[in-house]
Amino acid sequence: MAEVSASARPVTLPVIDPGPPERGDAARNRGRILEAARRLVAERGAEAVTTDDIAAAAGVGKGTLFRRFGSRAGLMIVLLDDDERAHQHALLFGPPPLGPGAPPLDRLLAYGRARLSFVDSHFALLSDVGRDPQTRFNAPNTLHHSHIRVLLEAADTTGDLDAQAAALLALLDADYVHHQTSERGRTLEDLGDAWEAVARKLCGT
Amino acid sequence: MAEVSASARPVTLPVIDPGPPERGDAARNRGRILEAARRLVAERGAEAVTTDDIAAAAGVGKGTLFRRFGSRAGLMIVLLDDDERAHQHALLFGPPPLGPGAPPLDRLLAYGRARLSFVDSHFALLSDVGRDPQTRFNAPNTLHHSHIRVLLEAADTTGDLDAQAAALLALLDADYVHHQTSERGRTLEDLGDAWEAVARKLCGT
Numbered sequence: 183m184a185e186v187s188a189s190a191r192p193v194t195l196p197v198i199d200p201g202p203p204e205r206g207d208a209a210r211n212r213g214r215i216l217e218a219a220r221r222l223v224a225e226r227g228a229e230a231v232t233t234d235d236i237a238a239a240a241g242v243g244k245g246t247l248f249r250r251f252g253s254r255a256g257l258m259i260v261l262l263d264d265d266e267r268a269h270q271h272a273l274l275f276g277p278p279p280l281g282p283g284a285p286p287l288d289r290l291l292a293y294g295r296a297r298l299s300f301v302d303s304h305f306a307l308l309s310d311v312g313r314d315p316q317t318r319f320n321a322p323n324t325l326h327h328s329h330i331r332v333l334l335e336a337a338d339t340t341g342d343l344d345a346q347a348a349a350l351l352a353l354l355d356a357d358y359v360h361h362q363t364s365e366r367g368r369t370l371e372d373l374g375d376a377w378e379a380v381a382r383k384l385c386g387t
Numbered sequence: 388m389a390e391v392s393a394s395a396r397p398v399t400l401p402v403i404d405p406g407p408p409e410r411g412d413a414a415r416n417r418g419r420i421l422e423a424a425r426r427l428v429a430e431r432g433a434e435a436v437t438t439d440d441i442a443a444a445a446g447v448g449k450g451t452l453f454r455r456f457g458s459r460a461g462l463m464i465v466l467l468d469d470d471e472r473a474h475q476h477a478l479l480f481g482p483p484p485l486g487p488g489a490p491p492l493d494r495l496l497a498y499g500r501a502r503l504s505f506v507d508s509h510f511a512l513l514s515d516v517g518r519d520p521q522t523r524f525n526a527p528n529t530l531h532h533s534h535i536r537v538l539l540e541a542a543d544t545t546g547d548l549d550a551q552a553a554a555l556l557a558l559l560d561a562d563y564v565h566h567q568t569s570e571r572g573r574t575l576e577d578l579g580d581a582w583e584a585v586a587r588k589l590c591g592t
Binding site: 340341342344345346348349350351352353355358366372373375376377379380383384386 | 545546547549550551553554555556557558560563571577578580581582584585588589591
């Protein structure tokens with residue numbers, strides 16, 4: 183193997199298959215495409231937004247969009263994933279009562295309302311990305327299940343914590359929430375109140 | 388229109404489009420096909436059972452099977468529907484504690500265990516018939532939701548009964564139960580105990 187002196191080595195060398203380096207305009211295009219997609223999805227619902235619309239709104243060519251995200255589905259997954267990550271960060275590291283520092287029951291109740299709001303505002307994306315029955319019990323649901331379970335335990339909840347976390351999580355399922363708001367005339371506040379009442383009963387308060 | 392004297396009228400006349408009258412051997416074939424299908428599905432799981440297998444086990448030709456049920460999917464739906472109907476009959480009209488006559492909380496607890504057992508033994512069929520997200524909130528789930536809600540109400544449960552019924556129903560979802568038993572090593576008895584504990588907390592006992 184040929185020896186290369188450290189000083190002569192280009193900075194990208196240690197990275198395995200880095201692909202073309204992301205230049206400033208590539209990063210800008212990526213940001214623009216995500217921002218345009220997020221805005222259009224919010225305005226029209228995911229199902230009514232095409233890659234043509236997104237590319238036009240971002241001021242980039244369609245080829246650029248596909249080079250950055252592979253496909254329409256790929257773009258939608260990145261969009262949802264970005265928001266899901268920010269949401270999870272708020273639960274785990276954000277200010278109380280959602281984040282650490284508040285009593286566990288207060289955190290649990292804050293979580294229920296925050297998650298309801300998230301699944302409501304992201305229903306179009308959640309629905310669009312596609313729901314394999316398998317994914318219902320895997321990430322990111324696993325993280326949410328764990329989060330509820332940890333808070334139930336910290337609140338000294340008795341009994342089978344997995345089942346109780348699953349029951350609470352079911353009331354935050356995107357399909358369930360959408361069905362309740364769109365076909366049953368329930369508001370997010372109704373659903374938040376109902377969730378709080380169930381959580382309080384399970385925690386024994 | 389030609390007049391037909393009542394006495395001369397064949398007994399099938401008032402029925403609109405009765406199709407060919409079901410002769411004794413046709414009814415027998417239908418029963419045999421369903422019985423063979425139910426046995427093979429129980430032995431091998433629905434996905435491993437073909438219409439060839441069912442026709443052979445029932446001792447009928449494949450043409451007979453398709454004439455009676457239209458398609459493999461049609462046969463699976465009839466099979467599930469027959470069992471679901473018998474199960475619902477037991478809830479609504481059968482002996483206590485599942486049926487009427489026992490106190491509402493006892494009926495609710497008996498229901499949880501009976502339904503767990505049903506979705507466990509029918510998972511292959513439930514999975515095979517196909518699950519549109521829409522159907523999750525429609526019949527037969529509507530009936531089960533109502534049944535739980537009625538019993539919660541009769542047990543003087545406080546708070547939002549719809550949300551509490553939905554939370555309890557989620558723990559009886561076929562995918563959830565299958566995931567718990569096949570990937571989490573939970574038994575039906577574990578799940579029944581957990582369900583009972585949640586139901587008792589919601590009912591305030």
